[in-house]
Amino acid sequence: MTGPLSIFDKPNSYIGKSVPRPDARRLSEGRGRFVDDKQLPRMVHAAFLRSPYAHATIAGLDVAEARSMPGVVAVYTGADLADHIEPYVGVLSHLAGLRSAPQHPLAVDRVRWQGEPVVMVIAKSRAAAEDAVETIMPDYEELPALTDPETALAADAPRLHAAFDSNLAWERTVDVGDVKAAFARDDVTIVERRFRFGRHTGVTLEARAALAEYDPAEDRLTFHYSGQAPHMMQYIFAKHLGLPEENVRVVAEDVGGSFGIKIHTYGDEIATAVAAKLLKRPVKFVADRNESFVTDIHARDHVVDGRMAVTKDGKIAALDFDDVTGIGPYSMYPRTSAIEANQVLNLTGAPYEIENYRARARVVFQNKNMMCQYRAVGHPIAMAICDGLLEDAAAAIDMDPVEIRRRNLMGDDTYPRASASGMKLDDLSHQKAIVKLTELMQYDRLRADQASLREKGVHRGIGFCSMVEVTNPSPMFYGIGGAPIASQDGATIRLDAGGAIQIASSVTEQGQGTNTILAQIAAGVFGVDLDRVRIKTGDTDVVPYGGGTWASRGAGIGGEAMLQAAVALKDQVLDVAASILQTTRGNLDIRGGQITDPDGSERMSLSDLARTVYYRGNELPSDLKPELIATRHYRVTDFPFVFTNGAMAAHVEVDTDTGIVRVLDFWAVEDCGRVLNPLLVDEQIRGGVVQGIGGALFEECVYSEDGQMLNASMADYLVPMAAEMPDIHVAHIETPTKTSVLGAKGAGEAGTGGAPAAVLNAVNDALRPLGASIWQMPMTPERILKALGVV
Missing domain, CATH: 3.90.1170.50 (Aldehyde oxidase/xanthine dehydrogenase, a/b hammerhead)
Structure with a gap:
């Protein structure tokens, strides 16, 4: 052995290992402190x-x-x-x-x-x-109550705020290339659809609570x-x-x-x-x-008129859409209620080569509960618009939906580059993802089974979504807007007298397993057992300054800060050890809580070293002043965001007598950079898919025309149950981001962002031979039957 291994290569490192959550027993036994x-x-x-x-x-x-x-x-x-x-x-x-x-x-x-x-x-x-x-x-x-955002935009609509001349809160247009000319070409096929996305909310296990x-x-x-x-x-x-x-x-x-609420x-x-x-x-x-249903922020509630032009060989010639969304009577403080619409403009079409792109968003005041960021902000709308139109176009020109993606997805070797809207992208793998997805799901077999079952009157559909996920936001986003929202995070790590590692992080834990990831990183750097790491988060008196947990940033930003702090502390420890043992630092490493020689021979324990520093400082050289504590902060630079990408597919069966949609199987291929804990990442993707399916088929905050929420209870608001969920098969591609040493991107929102489009496309794939289609979510049985002309 020539020297210390990197933390990613060490055989005893926890990084990249499927480690269960250390706090699972405490919480399952009811010992939580909510x-x-x-x-x-x-x-x-x-x-x-x-x-x-x-x-x-x-x-x-x-x-x-x-x-x-x-x-x-x-x-x-x-x-x-x-x-x-x-x-x-x-x-x-x-x-x-x-x-x-x-x-x-x-x-x-x-x-x-x-x-x-x-x-x-x-x-x-x-x-x-x-x-x-x-x-x-x-x-x-x-x-009079204004509940419909399009009605609220009318010139004669009552104004919610006397100080404003209309109910328009914000408007933005992106216009790239020559969209008008692209749609005017005589060699393109044009598909046009009106999408409607219902309101839904987070329905957290623990309701909002405060003790002041x-x-x-x-x-x-x-x-x-x-x-x-x-x-x-x-x-x-x-x-x-x-x-x-x-x-x-x-x-x-x-x-x-x-979930953002x-x-x-x-x-x-x-x-x-x-x-x-x-x-x-x-x-x-x-x-x-x-109270949660009528006051916790809602999300979605968009009406989108979209159109796409494709050439005979399946290339996207242009994408154009107009998005109107109602946000309630105010813009939520401090993150604002315009972010979702802004993300729709930024993200629609992001995986694809699109030279001509026009998108308009209008954000409107209305008399409903306020809207703001909820898991996968804007992503389900953006992916459903583009991938919904793309599969519609594929059917119109009689092309397989996988093939049309292969012809339009950005090449994996073309980065860094910009998306259609101008978003800066790097380190993505769309082509690899769609290939891996079709292999995972055995696509050809599924198509053969589908054709056979159609002859028997069984209506099954297969739908896809190629997606991106915004993660690890940098100061280029909120920082320039003037909000008190930190885009950096801090980590403090110290060695205690017993040889244990105490860590504190500014990111917070809400069930994702972030604390487990941070402990894995610290243990991986130090080569100590995971149970020798203790973590503290969520207390402004204790933890370093930082942004907390949102936008899938806990592992990517908080984890990188922890890695840097742990490396800094390890350097201190090895400096002290070299002084005590009268050797050079390059000859030492830490394994299993022991200071070792390159061949693994133990020289002294971490606890012996810590006690020497804390209790027997007289044994140290006078010019050596170890602290055995380090704090580091990390922020992403050069990019506004770090992007995750993936490909997803849904397999559904539609009962044309009842309108009920059953999701039979779901597949997700995710590239979230370096996978730090496969078990927890898979949990995040599966949980996100469940919420995405919920938004596609079940969940909706239903309002009357006079602004009354009609289903504000668990008896009436339909959240997806385990019995209604399919097997969710997850696979990974790892393209580490170059913005950090750790290489981790986020993974918390991909499932929610991509699943609705995949389910929408699968349902339409089942309905298309019947001459029907549906473009409104959730796709309830009543709406399915209406699409079929039954009701």
């Missing part, structure tokens, strides 16, 4: 009166009876809190022209969606608070919450409550799922913090499931 598990002395509970109307003025509000109810500590209206918190506006400077009205935690004078908080009641128990809420009967004067504690002696707020970005919330509370940032501590300990600023959570400061005692708020 917000609602926490009890503090003198703690009181909050409940909210929420608007039953989508749009109304508040003509009168009498809370005297509520204040007199047993156990009630305080009652606050919007006017009561307005003097204690600075309003907030969800705009970013790099989204030119985006506008939104100032928001208050509780409605002032007018309500603009069903579920908007109007009154906050604080009582000694949640039951007492809810009883008091029921005594409050505001005098509402109902106003204010210490007047130190003017200090501690805010425990079920969320994703503690440092962002630290900044927001400091800014809007008038506190020094160092006097705000935000803690996100165990979090029961997020817990990275935003909610009025009820801010009101909880304000109430704690006013009362000088802890205040807890935990949303019930009905």
